[in-house]
Amino acid sequence: MVVSPFIAIDWGTTNRRAYRVEDGRIAATLRSPQGVSTTPADAYAQxxxxxxxxxxxxxxxxxxxxxxxxxWRVAPYVAVPADIADIAAQLTWIDDRTAIVPGLSFTRSGHGDVMRGEEVQLLGAALAGQVPADALLCQPGTHCKWVELTGGKVTAFTTAMTGELFALLKGGGVLAPQLAAPVAAGDAFREGVREGAKRDLAASLFGIRAAHVLGLRDDADAASYASGVLIGSDVAARIGDGRDVHLVADGDLATLYATAIETLNGRALVSGCEAAFIAGITQIRKLSA
Amino acid sequence: MVVSPFIAIDWGTTNRRAYRVEDGRIAATLRSPQGVSTTPADAYAQxxxxxxxxxxxxxxxxxxxxxxxxxWRVAPYVAVPADIADIAAQLTWIDDRTAIVPGLSFTRSGHGDVMRGEEVQLLGAALAGQVPADALLCQPGTHCKWVELTGGKVTAFTTAMTGELFALLKGGGVLAPQLAAPVAAGDAFREGVREGAKRDLAASLFGIRAAHVLGLRDDADAASYASGVLIGSDVAARIGDGRDVHLVADGDLATLYATAIETLNGRALVSGCEAAFIAGITQIRKLSA
Structure with missing residues (x-):
């Protein structure tokens, strides 16, 4: 089925990307820092x-x-298991040619999780043929999403606030003065990943302070090591002794997570975010047009 | 040996307690918010x-x-293994009747740790006869100290920045609005402890946000649950399937850690901080006078 041109918008908390999509391809792009957090409720129509x-x-x-x-308007979560057709069937319509895609929710034994936005990219990566029907997917970020795909459906997922913890540690507290340098996926990062795999986060993080006091590590490496501890702890909790992880990520985050996964005996396969988003949203458009 | 009266000062970052000690007992106490962080270098003598x-x-x-x-002046760390006699032998003297007690350092396989102040209380609790010569001791706080005592010596220790992580999460980020309520050692705290024992901190913490979004837990319980997750993760990393822990702690922190230890099949034995400090510092005075 041919999909007539439409506009796809990935509208997050702190920024927005709008695409004119033609035949499943990007024909034009508009990027803006006008995220949800800076858009008043009555400004969306305009x-x-x-x-x-x-x-x-x-x-x-x-x-x-x-x-x-x-x-703009609450698009109620769709409970997993869910695939792209389940999402397409539960759009929230603003008017007859404007709709919002629902997020996903997951509840098990009183424990819950939610995502909003990542589902399009993660299922899109699978639709684009880059991910098998049974796979572990990961989209790193402030709140890193880990998705179990079973028979092409999202059956379970976990969010780890790995990026947010790094930002909080960098913003204040005893480690902040050591964390100003940029993070690189080198030896210090990999050393941090192995430390993080002990899954003793509060102690491993204090070790960064102690290493400074005792002169055990060059402070220029502290930020990379700290990032390794946080990402290593996150990855180790998900892949155990090693597993294929399909990363939907770009740039530095893709490099850091791929490095951590490989340091912990997993294998990282990377898909770019934008292509995955376009594949997912185009399929939703096909199914809902 | 009788110890003539002396003044013992526990001078921390944010407060100070000074005691006149006679025959190993407190004869008078001066408390002040004048911690190290608000004392200029040239003001100590005064x-x-x-x-x-x-x-x-x-x-x-x-x-x-x-x-x-x-x-005031750097009192170099004493490397473990160390007992109270090792500490007493390495005081830093300001003048012939004024000295500073050294902290302890611990290095193993390139990983380091430090403490300064807690060593007097932890070894003091052992001297006071409340702790056996081979034991696991814990002093909770912003930076929680866990000490392995072997034959009456500190042989290894671990610092977990458990309290600091809670303060950072309360001070900013996605969980902050949920964490304003006081923490209580009730059902929500114990549920958090069991979650924290999974040692998947970044994911367990995001679960607090998801529970709010999905209405799975009363938000009034979120702070207690979050504290449980952090303390449970710390305790589980130290006691595995259960072990006696000698807590040197007072008030709410003693209650919370004791509850967490017992929830995870350990046994908590509590000594108060002040008596432990006086026992430790009196012994240092005896050995160095």
Whole structure:
């Protein structure tokens, strides 16, 4: 089935990317720092009109925090197991050519998890043929998402606030003065990954302070080591003694997570975020048009 | 041996407690918020003169951050294994009746740890006869100290920045709005302890946000649950399937750690901090007078 042109918007907390999609390919892109956190509730209609003025007067599909309680309108979560067809069947329509994609929720034994936005990219990576129907997927970030795909459906997922913990440690407290340097996927990072795999985070992190006091490690390496501890702890909890991980990630985060996965005897296979998002949102458009 | 009266000062980062000690007992106490972090380097002599004016013109032994790079004078660390006699033999003397107690350092396989102040209390608790010569000791706090005592000596120790992580999460980030309530050692705390024992901290913490979004837990319980996750993760890393822990702690922290230890099949035996400090510092005075 041919999909007529439409506009896809990945509208997150701190930024927004809008695409004119033609035949499953990006024909034009608009990037903006106008995320949900800086968009007043009554400004969305006008923002969208401005996007249509740039990209064309087309049907619109939006994903991400735009469908949360701090966004335009709440698009209720779809409970897993769910695949792209389940998501496409439960859009929240603003009008007859403007819809918001729901997020996913997962509840087991009183423990819950949620995602909003990542589901399009993660299932999109699978649709693009880069991920088998049974696989472990990972999208790193402030809140890193780990998804179990079973028979092409998301059956379980875990969010780890790995990136947020790093930001909090960098922003204040006893380690902050040591964490200003950029993070690199070198020896100090890998050493941190192996330490993090002990899964004793609060102690491993204090070790960074002690290493400074005792002069055991060059402080220029402290940020890389700390990032390794946090990412290593996250990866070790997910892959145990090694497993294939399909990363949906770009740039530095892709490099860091791939390095951590390989340090812990796993194998990392990387797909870019944008292509995965376009593949996912195009399929949702096909199924809902 | 009878110890003549002296002044003992526990001088930490954010507060100070000075005691006139007679026959191993507290004869008078001066408490002050004048910690090391708010004391200029050139103000210590004057501060101490004021303490002597209140408590008597006596010999003085100081412990804690007063001996750190941000304190009065650096009292170099004593490497473990070390007992109270090793500490007493390596005081840093300001003048012939004024000394600072050294902290302890521990290095193994390139990994290091340090403590400054807790060693007096932890070894003091053992001297007071409340702790056997081979034991696991714990002093909770911003940086929780866990000490292996072997034949009456500190042979290894681990610091976990458990309290600091809680403070950082409470101070900013996605969980902060949920963590304002006081922490209580009830069902939510114990549930958090069991979750924390999975030692998957970054994921367990995000679960607090997800539980809020999905309405799975009363938000009034979120702070207790979060504290349980952090303390449970710390305790589980130290006691495995259960072990006696000699807590040197007071008040709420003693209750929370004791609850966590018992929830994870350990046994908690509690000694108060002040008595342990006085027992330790009195012995140092005996050995160094």
């Amino acid at each position: 923002e969208l009109a401005a996007i249509r003025a740039e990209l064309g007067d087309l049907p619109v599909l939006m994903a991400g925090m735009v469908g949360s309680t701090i966004g | 501060e101490l003169a004021a303490i002597r004016a209140e408590l008597g013109d006596l010999p003085v032994l100081m412990a804690g951050m007063v001996g750190s790079t941000i304190g």
